[in-house]
Amino acid sequence: MNDKPTHVPEPEIANELASGNSALDARDFRNALGTFATGVTIITAMAGDGKPYGLTCNSFASVSLNPPLVLWSLGMYSQGLPIFQNASHFAVNVLGASQQALASIFAKSTIDRFAGVDWKPGLGNAPLLAGSVACFQCRAANRYYGGDHVIFLGAVEAYSYNKQEPLLFASGGYGRFVSANAPPAAGS
Helix, strand or coil: CCCCCCCCCCHHHHHHHCCCCCCCCHHHHHHHHCCCCEECEEEEEECCCCCEEEEEECCCEEEECCCCEEEEEEECCCCCHHHHHHCCEEEEEECEHHHHHHHHHHHCCCCCCCCCCCEEECHHHCEEECCCCEEEEEEEEEEEEECCEEEEEEEEEEEEECCCCECEEECCEEECCCCCCCCCCCCC
């Protein structure tokens, strides 16, 4: 059995969608997308040279319950693209509200994002980050080309979660979820 994705790239479709001929203002479109709050994840994989690799990502979404599938996307020109294209597995580490500093570290292009980070190897040696509120260990099932991104489809082979508060991202900043049903804070 081959664990490598088998999807053949469709560059002509990707080029058509990423033609840059859109009538939409790119900055304003990004601002509009920023009104949609997302969770914050760090996607991890083991590089071919045996070094862990990870990056902050908020394009994570569920696809299917049966079979269990998830997706995330990565820019075509990301330095980590070859690592994820060649990895048999990746992990989606959903960050907790107290992990904003970790999200910031993995969002930057630094030499060693894993310096001082507590992690253990998961399936395919994809790093599982300590303290995450959820972790989805995925076999790289397929990838698709869409505009200036590659969409990675993962078959979830294992997962874990706790009931801690997740970290959110909206309008260019990190935040927390406040339930409409939550009792008012003391002194309000």
